[in-house]
Amino acid sequence: MAIDLIPPARTDRVRPLAATVRELRICWAFTRGDLSATVLPATVFTMAAAMSAGLTLDALPGLLLRCVPYFWLYIYTFDLSNQLTGIDEDRINKPHRPLVTGLVTPAEVRVRLIVTTVAFLALGAALGVFEWTVLWVAAWVFHNHLGGAKFWWGKNLAMVAGTIAQLAAAWQIVTGPTATAWTWILAIAVPLAGLVSLQDLRDRDGDLAVGRRTMVVVLGEAQARLVLAVAFAVYPVLLYVLLYDGAPTAAVLIGGVGACVLSLIAFRVLALRSRRADHHTYLLYTAWYCLALASAIPVFAR
Numbered sequence: 694m695a696i697d698l699i700p701p702a703r704t705d706r707v708r709p710l711a712a713t714v715r716e717l718r719i720c721w722a723f724t725r726g727d728l729s730a731t732v733l734p735a736t737v738f739t740m741a742a743a744m745s746a747g748l749t750l751d752a753l754p755g756l757l758l759r760c761v762p763y764f765w766l767y768i769y770t771f772d773l774s775n776q777l778t779g780i781d782e783d784r785i786n787k788p789h790r791p792l793v794t795g796l797v798t799p800a801e802v803r804v805r806l807i808v809t810t811v812a813f814l815a816l817g818a819a820l821g822v823f824e825w826t827v828l829w830v831a832a833w834v835f836h837n838h839l840g841g842a843k844f845w846w847g848k849n850l851a852m853v854a855g856t857i858a859q860l861a862a863a864w865q866i867v868t869g870p871t872a873t874a875w876t877w878i879l880a881i882a883v884p885l886a887g888l889v890s891l892q893d894l895r896d897r898d899g900d901l902a903v904g905r906r907t908m909v910v911v912l913g914e915a916q917a918r919l920v921l922a923v924a925f926a927v928y929p930v931l932l933y934v935l936l937y938d939g940a941p942t943a944a945v946l947i948g949g950v951g952a953c954v955l956s957l958i959a960f961r962v963l964a965l966r967s968r969r970a971d972h973h974t975y976l977l978y979t980a981w982y983c984l985a986l987a988s989a990i991p992v993f994a995r
Contacts, residue, residue, distance in 0.1 A: 727772060729976070742865075744990055745867075764863075782905070829859070853886050864878070874993075891921055932985070961973075
């Protein structure tokens with residue numbers, strides 16, 4: 694006869710704790726690769742909005758408690774949706790992902806997607822950014838569920854819309870976007886229509902296997918690398934004209950570091966051509982994204 698060594702009252706406490714730990718593990722497994730492109734930079738841009746609005750330091754913790762959960766749901770809903778519809782390519786490109794490893798089942802992911810999407814929309818309404826929340830949900834529905842990601846223009850357009858939704862919400866959580874804020878948002882988001890194809894270099898094999906026609910597949914790898922290298926080399930000039938000409942010294946210095954990162958990306962795209970190198974090159978792009986948004990803080994500081 695089996696003996697239960699854990700008292701019933703303690704068992705009742707352990708089970709919710711174990712369920713919570715498992716849920717956190719699942720969330721981390723889905724989102725860990727995208728936090729540097731979403732939660733971190735969007736929160737940084739929210740700090741720039743806080744500087745523009747003249748918020749004091751004692752207001753920042755409360756602001757963080759609002760924006761961090763919002764941007765966590767921003768990326769969690771996308772990743773649940775994206776990985777649910779991309780299991781076959783993930784077996785080739787990203788075999789560590791939770792649906793491939795069996796950490797969760799597709800049915801479990803569908804339930805989480807519904808719950809988190811409802812929570813995301815509700816939080817967006819509560820924070821006064823419902824329109825940007827809806828735009829992002831529409832973008833990933835188009836990207837993941839309506840076939841938009843099968844073509845380079847659809848995939849990249851969805852990312853442009855998502856970045857506008859992310860940065861506009863980051864600002865609007867604090868205050869209404871100004872004309873200058875919109876210049877920053879669009880100068881960073883719109884060029885993604887071409888630059889975001891950088892991530893497709895590392896994912897080429899999986900994209901070919903599922904019939905996805907990214908820019909890298911359409912142009913061929915050699916020509917796509919040349920186009921991307923030129924784009925990343927020219928982009929710092931555009932950013933200087935739009936964002937840094939006449940900006941505070943601190944912003945120009947941070948922007949200068951960012952320009953060096955973009956130039957390094959241009960070099961790496963041509964010189965280093967392995968999947969591992971392309972992955973690290975994309976991580977440099979997310980580092981630049983954080984730097985660019987950090988450079989907005991001294992611009993808007995009062």
